[in-house]
Amino acid sequence: MTQNPFTIPKEMRELVEKNFEQAQSAFGQFSDAMNQTMGMWTKAMPANNITSGFALVQERAMHYAKQNAEAGMALANDIAKAKDIQEILGLQTSFAQKQMQSYAQQTQELGRLMTETTEEAAEAMKPKT
Numbered sequence: 498m499t500q501n502p503f504t505i506p507k508e509m510r511e512l513v514e515k516n517f518e519q520a521q522s523a524f525g526q527f528s529d530a531m532n533q534t535m536g537m538w539t540k541a542m543p544a545n546n547i548t549s550g551f552a553l554v555q556e557r558a559m560h561y562a563k564q565n566a567e568a569g570m571a572l573a574n575d576i577a578k579a580k581d582i583q584e585i586l587g588l589q590t591s592f593a594q595k596q597m598q599s600y601a602q603q604t605q606e607l608g609r610l611m612t613e614t615t616e617e618a619a620e621a622m623k624p625k626t
Contacts, residue, residue, distance in 0.1 A: 504581050513577040521570055528563055535559060550614030557610060561603045568596060 535555065542548040572592045579585045 505579060510577055510579075514574070517570075517574055517577050520573075524566060524570065528566070532559070550610075550617050554607065554610045554614055558607060561607070565596070565599070565603075568592070568599070 539548075539552050539555070542552070572588060575588050576585050579588060
């Protein structure tokens, strides 16, 4: 019986899964270090309406970056478990569609937050009469 040339061998999938676990662990360490760094940076800023608004934008952007990275990691994990090319293509298509919707929502939210923060900063800078 001949093997389907588009089938991914079990050994290859196992190797990819092991590498994926290592990459996921490294990403977790990087994410933790980034959160600590951003926390220290935020605490070093003077507390006022302007910095708190930008801190919210920063926190939301970090949340979205983590969310997007986790979605990519989940895709990589699913691809590692895929049995053939057709399954991989289906996974990638679904991922692309979901991420485009997610990116659009995230962009709208960050734009709204930036607008609000900028307006608040401009209002705070106006001379009091």
